[in-house]
Amino acid sequence: MQDEKATFAGGCFWCMQDPFDQWLKKGVLTTEVGYMGGAQPNPSYQEICTGKTGHAEAIQITFDPAQITYSELLDIFWKNVDPTTVDQQFADHGSQYRTAIFYHSPEQKKLALESKNKMEKSGKFSSLIVTEITPASTFYIAEDYHQKYYEKNPFQYKLYKKGSGREKFIRQIWNDEK
Numbered sequence: 001m002q003d004e005k006a007t008f009a010g011g012c013f014w015c016m017q018d019p020f021d022q023w024l025k026k027g028v029l030t031t032e033v034g035y036m037g038g039a040q041p042n043p044s045y046q047e048i049c050t051g052k053t054g055h056a057e058a059i060q061i062t063f064d065p066a067q068i069t070y071s072e073l074l075d076i077f078w079k080n081v082d083p084t085t086v087d088q089q090f091a092d093h094g095s096q097y098r099t100a101i102f103y104h105s106p107e108q109k110k111l112a113l114e115s116k117n118k119m120e121k122s123g124k125f126s127s128l129i130v131t132e133i134t135p136a137s138t139f140y141i142a143e144d145y146h147q148k149y150y151e152k153n154p155f156q157y158k159l160y161k162k163g164s165g166r167e168k169f170i171r172q173i174w175n176d177e178k
Contacts (some may be wrong), residue, residue, distance in 0.1 A: 001063055001064065001066045003063065003065075004105075005062055006060070007058055007061070008058060008060045008100070008102070009098060009101075010077060012090075012092050012166075013033035014160065015166055016080060017033055018157075019076055019079075019080045026068060027067030028061055028063050028068060028073075029062045029063055029064060030061070030062045031059055031148075032059070032139075033055070033057070033058070033141075033147060034056060034057075034059075034060060034139050034141040035048055035057060036054060036056060036058040036102055036136065037056045037058070037102065037134070038054030038056075039053070041138070042053070043055055043140060045122060045143055045146065051094035051095050051096050054095070055096060056097070057068070057096055057097065058102065061073060061177075070107075070111050071109055071115065074101070074111065074115040075115070079173075080170060081099050082099075083119065083130065084130060085099075089163040091163070091165060092164065100134060101116075102134045102136040102137070109133065116133060125173075
């Protein structure tokens, strides 16, 4: 089987890389954080922060589908976001922090729609799921200091994840599952 790509937007990309990196050597081959979904070519972090480029902070995962399925990656995605908020994730506000599944094939689109439907029926969320499911476009890799931020700045990362409310939300929603 040929390696595939999966791309998700889940708010601050610092908090999205760690959960997927936990699957390195178990089918996830690489992860990179960057920007997708806007029209401006080669945006910088400073431009993204204005919310005017149309891009979302995103993570792109290269994976071996013989070792980890796209559906399993979707499960990791859902368990690390609040899919019920428009243009925000926890303490971060703006369209650059929206949730989105950027599909790379018709099969990924089908699986993404099925997983969203499953989440809607799960009873985990009291509000409507607003996560976009949209075709992948050009992925622009973020600046190096954003890559694996959780490793480079563990103290600041942990403070941010806790202080933003993400950690508490994930624990409250998914406390009965690992």
